[in-house]
Amino acid sequence: MDVRTTMQSYLEKRDPTKNLARFHSLMVLPDLFGGWTFEREWGRIGQAGQVRRIHFPSQDEATQALLEVETAKKRRGYWLRPQQLGLF
DSSP: OOOOOOEEEEEEEEEGGGTEEEEEEEEEEEOTTSOEEEEEEEEETTSOOEEEEEEESSHHHHHHHHHHHHHHHHHTTOEEOGGGGTOO
16 A cells, blocks of 8 residues: 655744844655655745756655755754744
8 A cells, every 4th residue: 555645844043133033944745656756845924935846756755855955954053943842
Protein backbone atom coordinates (compact mmCIF):
# COMPACT_ATOMS: atom_id res chain seq x y z
CA MET A 1 0.00 0.00 0.00
CA ASP A 2 1.37 3.42 -0.98
CA VAL A 3 1.07 5.89 1.88
CA ARG A 4 1.14 9.40 0.44
CA THR A 5 1.55 12.08 3.06
CA THR A 6 2.32 15.75 2.85
CA MET A 7 4.88 17.63 4.87
CA GLN A 8 4.73 21.33 5.62
CA SER A 9 6.54 23.97 7.58
CA TYR A 10 5.81 27.66 8.24
CA LEU A 11 8.60 29.96 9.42
CA GLU A 12 8.53 33.62 10.40
CA LYS A 13 11.06 36.31 11.10
CA ARG A 14 10.01 39.51 12.87
CA ASP A 15 11.94 42.54 14.02
CA PRO A 16 9.76 45.60 14.77
CA THR A 17 12.80 47.88 15.09
CA LYS A 18 13.64 47.20 11.42
CA ASN A 19 9.98 46.99 10.27
CA LEU A 20 10.70 43.36 9.33
CA ALA A 21 7.89 40.79 9.12
CA ARG A 22 8.71 37.96 6.70
CA PHE A 23 7.45 34.41 6.21
CA HIS A 24 8.42 31.20 4.43
CA SER A 25 5.82 28.50 3.80
CA LEU A 26 7.26 25.14 2.70
CA MET A 27 5.25 22.11 1.54
CA VAL A 28 5.87 18.71 -0.03
CA LEU A 29 2.83 17.52 -1.98
CA PRO A 30 2.09 14.54 -4.25
CA ASP A 31 1.31 15.43 -7.85
CA LEU A 32 -1.06 13.77 -10.31
CA PHE A 33 1.68 11.94 -12.19
CA GLY A 34 3.20 9.93 -9.34
CA GLY A 35 5.92 12.42 -8.49
CA TRP A 36 6.30 14.96 -5.71
CA THR A 37 6.31 18.74 -5.65
CA PHE A 38 8.25 20.94 -3.24
CA GLU A 39 6.31 24.21 -3.01
CA ARG A 40 7.94 27.24 -1.43
CA GLU A 41 6.18 30.56 -0.81
CA TRP A 42 7.86 33.57 0.77
CA GLY A 43 7.28 37.26 1.30
CA ARG A 44 6.05 39.89 3.73
CA ILE A 45 3.49 38.75 6.33
CA GLY A 46 0.00 39.93 5.37
CA GLN A 47 0.75 40.21 1.65
CA ALA A 48 0.83 37.81 -1.27
CA GLY A 49 4.22 36.18 -1.61
CA GLN A 50 6.25 34.67 -4.38
CA VAL A 51 5.79 30.97 -5.13
CA ARG A 52 8.24 28.47 -6.58
CA ARG A 53 7.47 24.82 -7.29
CA ILE A 54 10.11 22.19 -7.95
CA HIS A 55 9.18 18.68 -9.06
CA PHE A 56 10.95 15.56 -7.78
CA PRO A 57 10.58 11.88 -8.70
CA SER A 58 10.46 10.72 -5.07
CA GLN A 59 9.06 11.93 -1.77
CA ASP A 60 12.45 11.52 -0.08
CA GLU A 61 14.15 13.93 -2.48
CA ALA A 62 11.40 16.54 -2.07
CA THR A 63 11.47 16.19 1.72
CA GLN A 64 15.26 16.56 1.73
CA ALA A 65 14.92 19.83 -0.25
CA LEU A 66 12.35 21.11 2.28
CA LEU A 67 14.61 20.25 5.23
CA GLU A 68 17.60 21.97 3.60
CA VAL A 69 15.67 25.21 3.05
CA GLU A 70 14.17 25.03 6.56
CA THR A 71 17.63 24.59 8.12
CA ALA A 72 19.06 27.50 6.11
CA LYS A 73 16.20 29.78 7.17
CA LYS A 74 16.58 28.84 10.84
CA ARG A 75 20.27 29.80 10.62
CA ARG A 76 19.17 33.22 9.33
CA GLY A 77 16.86 33.84 12.30
CA TYR A 78 13.52 32.41 11.13
CA TRP A 79 11.55 30.37 13.67
CA LEU A 80 8.72 27.84 13.46
CA ARG A 81 5.27 28.97 14.52
CA PRO A 82 4.38 27.70 18.05
CA GLN A 83 1.58 25.33 16.94
CA GLN A 84 4.14 23.35 14.94
CA LEU A 85 6.14 22.78 18.09
CA GLY A 86 3.23 21.09 19.87
CA LEU A 87 2.74 23.82 22.48
CA PHE A 88 -0.99 24.29 21.85
